[in-house]
Amino acid sequence: MSQLDAVLAHIDDNLDASLERLFAFLRIASISTDPAHRDECRRAAEHVRAELAGLGFTADVHATPGHPVVLGATAGRADTRVLFYGHYDVQPVDPLELWNTQPFEPQLETLADGSKLIRARGAADDKGQILTFLEAVRAWKAVTGALPVGVTVLIEGEEEVGSVNLPAFVDAHLENLRADAVLVCDTNRWDDDTPAITTGLRGLVHDEIVIRTADRDLHSGLFGGAAQNAVHVLAQVIAALREADGRIAVPGFYEGVPEVPEDVRAQWRGLGLDAQTFLGPVGLSVPAGEKDRDVIEQIQSRPAFDINGIIGGYTGEGSKTVIPAEASAKITFRLVGDQNPANVRDAFRAFVRRLIPADASVTFGSGDGAPAVSVPLDSPWLAKASRALADEWGRRPVTIGGGGSIPIIATLKHALGAEPLLVGFGLEDDRIHSPNEKYTLKSFHKGARSWARILQALAE
Amino acid sequence: MSQLDAVLAHIDDNLDASLERLFAFLRIASISTDPAHRDECRRAAEHVRAELAGLGFTADVHATPGHPVVLGATAGRADTRVLFYGHYDVQPVDPLELWNTQPFEPQLETLADGSKLIRARGAADDKGQILTFLEAVRAWKAVTGALPVGVTVLIEGEEEVGSVNLPAFVDAHLENLRADAVLVCDTNRWDDDTPAITTGLRGLVHDEIVIRTADRDLHSGLFGGAAQNAVHVLAQVIAALREADGRIAVPGFYEGVPEVPEDVRAQWRGLGLDAQTFLGPVGLSVPAGEKDRDVIEQIQSRPAFDINGIIGGYTGEGSKTVIPAEASAKITFRLVGDQNPANVRDAFRAFVRRLIPADASVTFGSGDGAPAVSVPLDSPWLAKASRALADEWGRRPVTIGGGGSIPIIATLKHALGAEPLLVGFGLEDDRIHSPNEKYTLKSFHKGARSWARILQALAE
Numbered sequence: 001m002s003q004l005d006a007v008l009a010h011i012d013d014n015l016d017a018s019l020e021r022l023f024a025f026l027r028i029a030s031i032s033t034d035p036a037h038r039d040e041c042r043r044a045a046e047h048v049r050a051e052l053a054g055l056g057f058t059a060d061v062h063a064t065p066g067h068p069v070v071l072g073a074t075a076g077r078a079d080t081r082v083l084f085y086g087h088y089d090v091q092p093v094d095p096l097e098l099w100n101t102q103p104f105e106p107q108l109e110t111l112a113d114g115s116k117l118i119r120a121r122g123a124a125d126d127k128g129q130i131l132t133f134l135e136a137v138r139a140w141k142a143v144t145g146a147l148p149v150g151v152t153v154l155i156e157g158e159e160e161v162g163s164v165n166l167p168a169f170v171d172a173h174l175e176n177l178r179a180d181a182v183l184v185c186d187t188n189r190w191d192d193d194t195p196a197i198t199t200g201l202r203g204l205v206h207d208e209i210v211i212r213t214a215d216r217d218l219h220s221g222l223f224g225g226a227a228q229n230a231v232h233v234l235a236q237v238i239a240a241l242r243e244a245d246g247r248i249a250v251p252g253f254y255e256g257v258p259e260v261p262e263d264v265r266a267q268w269r270g271l272g273l274d275a276q277t278f279l280g281p282v283g284l285s286v287p288a289g290e291k292d293r294d295v296i297e298q299i300q301s302r303p304a305f306d307i308n309g310i311i312g313g314y315t316g317e318g319s320k321t322v323i324p325a326e327a328s329a330k331i332t333f334r335l336v337g338d339q340n341p342a343n344v345r346d347a348f349r350a351f352v353r354r355l356i357p358a359d360a361s362v363t364f365g366s367g368d369g370a371p372a373v374s375v376p377l378d379s380p381w382l383a384k385a386s387r388a389l390a391d392e393w394g395r396r397p398v399t400i401g402g403g404g405s406i407p408i409i410a411t412l413k414h415a416l417g418a419e420p421l422l423v424g425f426g427l428e429d430d431r432i433h434s435p436n437e438k439y440t441l442k443s444f445h446k447g448a449r450s451w452a453r454i455l456q457a458l459a460e
Numbered sequence: 461m462s463q464l465d466a467v468l469a470h471i472d473d474n475l476d477a478s479l480e481r482l483f484a485f486l487r488i489a490s491i492s493t494d495p496a497h498r499d500e501c502r503r504a505a506e507h508v509r510a511e512l513a514g515l516g517f518t519a520d521v522h523a524t525p526g527h528p529v530v531l532g533a534t535a536g537r538a539d540t541r542v543l544f545y546g547h548y549d550v551q552p553v554d555p556l557e558l559w560n561t562q563p564f565e566p567q568l569e570t571l572a573d574g575s576k577l578i579r580a581r582g583a584a585d586d587k588g589q590i591l592t593f594l595e596a597v598r599a600w601k602a603v604t605g606a607l608p609v610g611v612t613v614l615i616e617g618e619e620e621v622g623s624v625n626l627p628a629f630v631d632a633h634l635e636n637l638r639a640d641a642v643l644v645c646d647t648n649r650w651d652d653d654t655p656a657i658t659t660g661l662r663g664l665v666h667d668e669i670v671i672r673t674a675d676r677d678l679h680s681g682l683f684g685g686a687a688q689n690a691v692h693v694l695a696q697v698i699a700a701l702r703e704a705d706g707r708i709a710v711p712g713f714y715e716g717v718p719e720v721p722e723d724v725r726a727q728w729r730g731l732g733l734d735a736q737t738f739l740g741p742v743g744l745s746v747p748a749g750e751k752d753r754d755v756i757e758q759i760q761s762r763p764a765f766d767i768n769g770i771i772g773g774y775t776g777e778g779s780k781t782v783i784p785a786e787a788s789a790k791i792t793f794r795l796v797g798d799q800n801p802a803n804v805r806d807a808f809r810a811f812v813r814r815l816i817p818a819d820a821s822v823t824f825g826s827g828d829g830a831p832a833v834s835v836p837l838d839s840p841w842l843a844k845a846s847r848a849l850a851d852e853w854g855r856r857p858v859t860i861g862g863g864g865s866i867p868i869i870a871t872l873k874h875a876l877g878a879e880p881l882l883v884g885f886g887l888e889d890d891r892i893h894s895p896n897e898k899y900t901l902k903s904f905h906k907g908a909r910s911w912a913r914i915l916q917a918l919a920e
Contacts, residue, residue, distance in 0.1 A: 033778030092780055098676075161778050188682075202681065206779050215743030216558075219893040221662065221865055222648075224794045225749040225764030227739065231789070232702070232767055238692065239699035279687065279819075283675030286818035289685040304685030307692055308782050313769030314790060318493030318621050319666050319825075320552055321792050321865075322768050322893050329691070330774060332781050334684045358746035359739075365779075405681050405781075433679040433782050 003144055007452045010139040015445055018135045019108065019118070021051070022444065025088075025127045026106040026120040032067055032089035032161050041067040041157045044088040048130075048155045055137055057153065062173075064165040067157030071176060074151055078459040081150035083179035085412065086130035086186065087159030090122035091433045098435035108441070116441035123439035125432035129185040129424055130155065132447030139452055148459035152179055156408070159186075162206055162368045163407040170408075170415050181381040181458070182412050185447070187400070187424030192442070195389040195397040195450065197382060198422035200300070203335030203372035204405035205344050208365025209237060209352060210328040217313070218323040228359040230327040231312040237355050237362075238307060238329060241348075246290040248305050248333075250351045256338035260301045264401075268296045271398065281429050300401040304334040330365070334405060341369025370407035373420065381421045381458065388453035389423065392446060397423075423454065463604055467912045470599040475905055478595045479568065479578070481511070482904065485548075485587045486566040486580040492527055492549035492621050501527040501617045504548040508590075508615045515597055517613065522633075524625040527617030531636060534611055538919040541610035542881075543639035545872065546590035546646065547619030550582035551893045558895035568901070576901035585892035588899035589645040589884055590615065592907030599912055608919035612639055616868070619646075622666055622828045623867040630868075630875050641841040641918070642872050645907070647860070647884030652902070655849040655857040655910065657842060658882035662763070663795030663832035664865035665805050668825025669697060669812060670788040677773070678783040688819040690787040691772040697815050697822075698767060698789060701808075706750040708765050708793075710811045716798035720761045724861075728756045731858070741889055760861040764794040790825070794865065801829025830867035833880065841881045844920065848913035849883065852906060857883075883914065 001009070011018070030044035031037040045061045045068040052059035052072035059072030067089060093103040101107050106120035118128060140147050154177065156166050170177060190196040213228040243249050260268075275287050275295045289298035298304070312327025314320035333344055345367040356362050375382060377399060389397045409420050425447035431437045461469070471478070490504035491497040505521045505528040512519035512532035519532030527549060553563040561567050566580035578588060600607050614637065616626050630637060650656040673688040703709050720728075735747050735755045749758035758764070772787025774780035793804055805827040816822050835842065837859060849857040869880050885907035891897045 033776070033780065035777065092774065092776055092778075094774070094776065160780075202684075204681075204781075206781075208779075213744065216891060216894045218742060220764070220766040220768065220792055221664075221794065222888060222892075223742070223759065224662075224766050224792070225758040225762055226735075226747045226755050227742070227744055228746070228748040229766055231770045232698065235695040235698035235767070235770075238695035242692070275686075282678060282683070282687070284673065284687055284819040286688070287686045288688040288817070288819065295686050298685040299683065302685055304680070306680040306684050306689055306781075306783050307695070307773065308680065308780055309773030309775045309784065310691045310695075310787065311771050311775040313767065314552065314554070315769045315771040316493070316552060316554065317495065318552075319668075319790055319792070320493065320620075320768055320893065321664075321666075321766075323766050324769065327770065330779055332680055332684070332779070334681065357748070359744040359748065428682060431676060433780060434676045 070155040076147040076150035089157040124430040128439035135448040136451035188426040190398040200374040205333040205369035234327040258337040373410040384457040388457040530615040536607040536610035549617040583899035584890040595908040596911035648886040650858040660834040665793040665829035694787040718797040833870040844917040848917035
C-alpha cells in the first residue's frame with residue numbers, strides 16, 4: 001500500500017471521529033455580524049488554535065480591532081509551502097423559525113436514498129470545508145508523521161462581514177504568511193459527481209442607503225398627499241438602479257468589465273447549465289439579470305446588484321397609518337474583471353444622491369469592497385490539483401469562472417505574490433446563507449480525501 | 461348666573477379631577493392592532509362602561525369578534541337625541557426608544573411659556589377627546605341634574621384597525637343607536653386660537669403587498685444577477701404606483717374624485733395655509749403630492765397613496781449577502797368624494813399584478829376600506845355648534861373640508877340617517893400616530909367647555 005493509500009484508508013476508517021470534531025466546531029455560534037456573539041467568535045478562534053496545536057502546528061490567536069485571527073504553521077518534507085485560508089465565522093441564522101433543527105445543534109440526517117447530510121449553520125460555509133483540509137492534514141501526520149509540503153494555516157473571523165481587519169493583519173505578518181500557493185476551501189464543486197476548481201471570484205461592494213424625510217413619522221390621514229414618504233423615496237431609488245433590460249443604471253458601472261471571448265462562452269454553453277438546471281432547484285426559472293446574457297454569464301462573468309434587506313415604517317402585526325420618516329436598505333454589488341470597488345461605490349452614491357427629491361436626505365453605510373480576482377488557467381498548482389481531483393472523483397474538475405466573493409483573496413494574492421487555488425466541495429443547494437444550511441457527508445468525506453491527494457500532488 | 465355659566469364654572473373648578481380621570485384612562489395600554497394587548501382593550505372598555513354608569517347612563521360592554529364595544533344612553537330634557545361616537549383603542553407605540561416618557565404613564569408637562577401638555581399615547585387620539593365630551597356631560601349632570609338633550613354614547617375599540625366589526629354591531633343595534641345627529645370628537649381645531657368643524661373626511665383602503673420569489677433566501681454570490689430579488693420587485697411596484705408628477709398611476713383611480721369649485725379654492729387660499737405653515741413644523745417644506753395642486757388641496761380634497769411600512773431580507777446589524785425571497789409593504793389609500801373603496805382596491809391589485817415579473821408572485825392583505833364622507837354646510841346642527849364654538853373661542857369656527865379617515869362615520873350616517881357633526885380639539889402637532897403624542901391642557905379644558913355649550917345649543 002502506498003503512503004497515499006494508507007492516508008486515504010485512515011480518513012475512511014476515522015470518519016466518525018472526524019465528524020465528532022466537526023460537530024464540536026459547529027456548536028460554536030460564531031456569528032461575526034452580531035456584536036452579541038463576540039465571545040463565541042473568540043471561542044471559535046481558540047478552538048481552531050487548539051486543533052492546530054494538536055496537529056503539531058505552532059499556532060496563535062491574534063487579536064484585531066474586530067474578531068481574532070488564527071495563524072499556525074508546520075514544516076513539510078518538501079520546500080514547497082502552501083497557505084490555507086478559511087474563516088470560522090458564520091452568517092446570522094434569522095429567520096430562526098424557518099429552521100427545522102437548531103442551527104448550532106448539528107445533526108446527521110439520513111435521506112431516503114441512504115445518503116447523509118450534516119445540518120447546521122456553518123456546515124458548508126466554512127467550518128465543514130475547513131475541516132476537509134485539517135482532517136487530510138491529520139491523516140498525513142497520523143500515518144506518516146509529516147506532511148508532503150509545508151503548511152501555514154490562516155483562519156479569520158470576519159469573512160462574512162467583509163474581512164475588514166484582515167488586510168492590516170496580512171501587512172503586519174507578511175513574513176509568516178509567505179507561501180507558494182494560497183489554498184482556499186470555500187467554493188462549490190460542479191455537481192454531486194464532478195469536482196471543480198474556481199478560477200474567478202467576483203468582487204464585492206457592501207453599502208446601505210438610509211433615507212430620512214420629516215422629523216418624525218406622520219399621520220397619513222393628516223399629511224397623506226403632502227408629506228414626502230421615506231419608503232417611497234427609497235423604493236424609487238432602488239427601482240431606478242436597474243434598467244428594464246436588467247442592466248445596472250449607474251453611469252460608469254460597467255467600466256473594467258471584460259467581455260468573455262466567444263470560444264469560452266461556447267465552452268460554457270457546452271456545460272449544459274441552462275436556466276432550468278440552475279434556477280429550478282430553488283423554485284425559479286427565468287434569469288433575472290441582463291436580458292442579452294445566458295444564465296451562466298450572469299453568474300460567472302457579469303457584475304450584479306442586489307438588495308439584501310429593506311426596512312421602514314410600521315412592520316408589526318396589523319396596520320398603522322403612518323408616513324414613515326426613515327427607511328433603509330442594505331445593498332451589494334458583485335464585481336468582475338477590473339471593476340474598482342471604490343469607483344463603483346462613489347458612482348453608485350452619486351447616482352443615488354441625484355435621485356433624492358426635496359424634503360429627503362440620504363446617508364450611506366460602510367461602502368467596503370474588494371475587487372474581483374482571477375486565477376490563470378495555466379497555473380502549475382491548478383494542473384497538479386486538477387490531476388489529484390480527477391484521481392479522487394474519476395472525472396476531471398470543471399474550471400468555474402465566477403461565483404461568490406471571498407474578499408481577502410485578492411489581498412493575499414497581491415501581498416504574497418502567490419496564486420490562489422480555490423477547491424471547494426459545497427453544492428449549490430447547501431443553503432449557505434439561508435435557514436437549514438447543510439453539507440453532505442459525501443462532500444465532507446471525499447473533500448478530505450481530495451485534499452490528502454492534493455497535498456501530495458503539490459509536492460511533486 | 462345662567463345654568464350654562466354654572467356648568468362652565470363647574471368644569472373650570474374641577475379641572476384637576478377631570479385630568480385625574482383622563483390619566484386613569486390613559487394608563488390602559490389599549491393597542492388594538494396587537495393581539496398581545498387584547499386584555500387591555502377589554503379593560504379599557506370596562507373602564508368606559510364604569511364611567512358612563514357613574515354618570516347615570518345605562519351602559520353595557522358588548523362582545524364582538526374583535527375588541528368589545530361600549531354602548532350607553534341617558535335621557536335629556538329635550539326630545540332631541542345625539543349619538544356620541546369615539547374609540548378607546550390607540551395606535552402602537554413603536555419605536556419606543558423615541559419616546560421621552562413612557563407612553564402609558566401620562567405626564568402633565570409645563571412648557572417655557574407656562575402652558576401645559578398631557579403627554580401619553582391616546583392623549584389626543586382619542587381618549588383625551590372622548591373625555592372632553594364626558595366631562596361636559598358630567599358638569600351638566602352635577603350642576604343641573606340632567607342633560608339638555610338625550611345622549612347615547614358609542615365607544616369602540618377597533619378604530620385604529622379599520623372598525624372591521626362595528627358595521628355588524630350597528631346593524632344589530634339600530635334601535636338603540638337612533639339619534640338626530642352623530643357627534644364625533646376625533647378631529648382637530650384649526651389652530652391654537654381657532655376652533656374648527658370638519659365637514660369632510662377622506663375614506664380609506666388598507667392593503668398589504670407580499671412578494672415571493674425563490675423558495676428560500678439565496679446567496680447573492682452564487683445567484684446574484686440570475687435570481688429574482690423580492691425586494692427589487694416590491695420596490696419596482698411601489699415606484700410604479702406614482703407618476704413623476706405625483707399622480708397615482710392606477711387606471712381608474714381618480715373616478716369619483718370631485719373637482720373643488722374655484723371659489724372654494726380661493727377661500728382656502730385665503731386661509732394662508734401654505735406649504736411652509738403646514739409642513740415646516742415637521743421638518744418639511746415642499747408638498748410631495750400632485751404637482752399642480754396647493755398643499756391645502758393635497759390634504760383636503762385630493763386622494764393620496766402612502767406606504768406605511770416595508771420589510772424584507774436581512775434587517776439586523778451588519779450585513780448579510782442574501783437575495784431575499786420575500787418582501788412586503790403595508791399601504792393605504794386616502795379617498796375623497798365618491799371614490800369606491802372596493803373599486804380602488806381591485807384596480808390597485810390589478811395594476812400590481814400586471815407589474816409582477818416572471819419568478820415572482822404577489823398576495824395581498826385585507827383590502828378593507830371605507831368611503832369618504834361629507835357633511836352638508838347647511839346642516840342645522842352645524843349652525844348650532846358653530847354658534848356655541850364662537851361663544852367659547854371668541855371667533856367663528858373654520859369648516860375643514862378634509863383630513864383623516866374615521867371609517868365608521870359613513871356607516872353611521874347611512875344606517876341612522878343622521879348627519880355627523882365633527883368637532884375636535886386636537887392640533888396638527890399632537891403627534892397622534894407618532895412617539896410623544898400629546899394633547900394640550902387648553903385643548904382638554906376648552907374642549908370640555910365647548911361641548912358644554914354645544915349640548916345646550918343643540919337643544920335650542
